[in-house]
Amino acid sequence: MLTIDNLCCSYNGKSILHNISLDFGAGEIVAIIGPNGSGKTTMMRAMCRVLKPSGGRVLLDGRDIREFHARRVAQIISWVSQNNRLAWPFTVHQVVGMGRFPHRGWVASYTKEDHRAVDAAIRATGLWEHRDRLINTLSGGEAQRAIIARALAQTPRVLLLDEPVAHLDMKYKIAILDLVRDLAEQGLSIVISLHDLNLAGLYADRIALLSEGKLFATGLPDSILSKKNLETVYETEVLISRHPLNDRPQVTPISSLGKK
Numbered sequence: 001m002l003t004i005d006n007l008c009c010s011y012n013g014k015s016i017l018h019n020i021s022l023d024f025g026a027g028e029i030v031a032i033i034g035p036n037g038s039g040k041t042t043m044m045r046a047m048c049r050v051l052k053p054s055g056g057r058v059l060l061d062g063r064d065i066r067e068f069h070a071r072r073v074a075q076i077i078s079w080v081s082q083n084n085r086l087a088w089p090f091t092v093h094q095v096v097g098m099g100r101f102p103h104r105g106w107v108a109s110y111t112k113e114d115h116r117a118v119d120a121a122i123r124a125t126g127l128w129e130h131r132d133r134l135i136n137t138l139s140g141g142e143a144q145r146a147i148i149a150r151a152l153a154q155t156p157r158v159l160l161l162d163e164p165v166a167h168l169d170m171k172y173k174i175a176i177l178d179l180v181r182d183l184a185e186q187g188l189s190i191v192i193s194l195h196d197l198n199l200a201g202l203y204a205d206r207i208a209l210l211s212e213g214k215l216f217a218t219g220l221p222d223s224i225l226s227k228k229n230l231e232t233v234y235e236t237e238v239l240i241s242r243h244p245l246n247d248r249p250q251v252t253p254i255s256s257l258g259k260k
Helices: 040-047 070-076 092-104 112-124 140-153 170-185 197-203 227-234
Strands: 002-011 014-024 029-033 055-060 077-080 158-162 189-193 206-211 214-219 238-242 249-253
Touching: 002 040, 014 040, 014 055, 014 214, 029 040, 029 170, 029 197, 040 077, 040 158, 040 189, 070 077, 070 092, 077 140, 092 112, 092 140, 112 140, 112 170, 140 158, 140 170, 158 170, 170 189, 170 197, 197 249, 206 227, 214 227, 227 238
Parallel strands: 029 189, 029 206, 077 158, 158 189
Antiparallel strands: 002 014, 002 055, 206 214, 238 249
């Protein structure tokens, strides 16, 4: 469905990503991890056609994504960026309805299909009782779910989530990632960048570890979240343990206090 082939990206002549190749299939969650500045956001910007690669290609169903019209790409790929909090006085229903733009444009009236897609996205994110509230009156977790609902209203095949649970409390982190898992089980291809390695270990089917703009390693959580990999890339001593309920790998950084 979606492939990046020797992808290279630059900003103002400075190389950010170097020859990254990955593929993303339907029904799976691929977590992108790596230190700050490793290129996670840049990779996602290129994957949804916002950023033009300086080398390599992003392929959608075997075709270079640059060959598609931007509106066609938006019908297939939804992107939720890090900085997406809306301060405008729109209702949740209005904000989610904006996700139908790739299918209807700004001027055309909403069709029955549009209304069904918007209502389904609001229900899927647990916001039905808040649909008439102004988005700037919601809590951080509720607002984030509304932004994800807007992306779902696009009825995409691929969902790109750039740090969707940053700054959220434990309850909303789990709620959003449980929703992401449900979406993957419905057939969506999910690409999600995360700083929280334990959440990546719990929810990802595969993990891609970036370091200094390069793909350091990719594979199953057990193979990627290893002591050797993480200490090399993050330059921090860690302890790898197993989750008591599902045996997934869990990461604990070891500080000087932890050694006493």
